[in-house]
Amino acid sequence: MARLEAVGRLTSWAIPAGACFVAFLMVVNDVSAEQGFGEIKVQGSWAYTTRARESGTEYMASIRAAEGSTWFLLACRPDERFTVSLIQTEQFPFPLKPSSSVQLRSNSVPTFSIEGKSIQNHLIFLDPRPLRHVMPSIVQDDQLVVSISDQNGTLHNYTFPIQPNDLALKPIRSGCFDY
Numbered sequence: 001m002a003r004l005e006a007v008g009r010l011t012s013w014a015i016p017a018g019a020c021f022v023a024f025l026m027v028v029n030d031v032s033a034e035q036g037f038g039e040i041k042v043q044g045s046w047a048y049t050t051r052a053r054e055s056g057t058e059y060m061a062s063i064r065a066a067e068g069s070t071w072f073l074l075a076c077r078p079d080e081r082f083t084v085s086l087i088q089t090e091q092f093p094f095p096l097k098p099s100s101s102v103q104l105r106s107n108s109v110p111t112f113s114i115e116g117k118s119i120q121n122h123l124i125f126l127d128p129r130p131l132r133h134v135m136p137s138i139v140q141d142d143q144l145v146v147s148i149s150d151q152n153g154t155l156h157n158y159t160f161p162i163q164p165n166d167l168a169l170k171p172i173r174s175g176c177f178d179y
Contacts, residue, residue, distance in 0.1 A: 038050035038051065038052075041167075041168070043164055043165065043166075043167045043168040044161070044163060044164040044165065044168070045063050045064065045160075045161045046061050046062070046063050046164075046165055046168035046169070047061070047062050047063070047168075048060060048061035048062070048167075048168040048169075050171075053077070053078060055077075055078040055079065056077075056078025057078060057171075058075060058076065058077050058078065059075065059076045059171040059172050059175065060073065060074070060075045060076075061073070061074050061075075061165075061168045061169055061172060062074070062087075063160050063161070063162070064160075065146075065158035065159060065160055066158075066159045066160070066161065067157070067158050067159065069088060069089040069090065070086060070087070070088050070089075070092070070158045071086070071087045071088075071089070072084075072085075072086055072144065072146065072158075072160045073085045073086075073087055074135075074169070074172050074176075075172075076171065076172040076175045076176035078175075080175055080176055081128075081176075082128040082131070082132055082172075082176035082177075083125070083128060084125070084126040084128050084131050084135075085123060085124060085125045085126060086102070086116070086123070086124040086126070086146060086148065086158070087122065087123050087124075088121075088122040088123070089122070090122065091120070091121040091122040092121050092122065092148070092150075092156075093156075094150040094151075094154070094156060095121065095150055095151045096118040096121055096124065096148070096150065096151065097118065097149070097150075097151050098117065098118055099115060099116070099117050099118070100115075100116055100118070100148070100149045101113045101114070101115065101116070101149055102114055102115070102116035102124065102126060102146060102147065102148055102149070103146070103147040103149075103155070104134075104138070104144060104145070104146055104147075105144075105145050105147075106137070106138045106141040106143065106144050106145070106162070107141045107142065107143075108137045108138070108140060108141050109134050109137050109138050109141075112130075112134070114126050114127050114130055114131065115127045116148070124148065132176065132177060135177050136173070136177045138162070139162055139165055139169055139173070141162055141163075142161065142162060142163050143159055143160060143161050143162055144159070144160045144162055145157055145158070145159050145160075146158045146160065
């Protein structure tokens with residue numbers, strides 16, 4: 001019975017993770033739902049997968065916030081293009097500005113702000129350039145806290161349990177992080 005419950009919990013979590021990947025790619029890359037993905041694998045709280053492209057393999061990993069249906073997604077394309085986004089499976093429960101400051105913090109990285117651009121009210125792209133330098137430190141920590149500012153300036157916090165991630169983030173680390 002315990003195994004059946006564990007499988008049920010994993011399924012209820014992995015299906016939204018897969019939907020998150022597909023939704024992200026359909027928005028970013030204008031791909032159709034029929035394009036093939038690799039198997040969705042799980043390590044700790046991370047769901048990760050690959051997608052074959054003509055230019056090579058794209059790697060994606062996503063983790064759900066402790067506060068609900070917000071996902072932190074990392075993607076690395078064969079050309080080393082790094083994408084970082086926050087995805088709400090329905091929509092954020094507060095209005096977003098088209099462009100706003102998003103704060104990130106972890107034990108080894110003090111709070112810093114980064115520009116976030118929102119698409120509709122369910123997807124925020126973070127500027128990946130400064131993240132290439134701090135992500136190696138962040139992914140060593142136990143958790144990441146992301147604070148999103150709504151249109152009134154109120155911060156909404158989302159906590160992501162980062163560990164373990166050695167398997168889930170290995171190809172993203174080697175392809176898109178600056179060490």
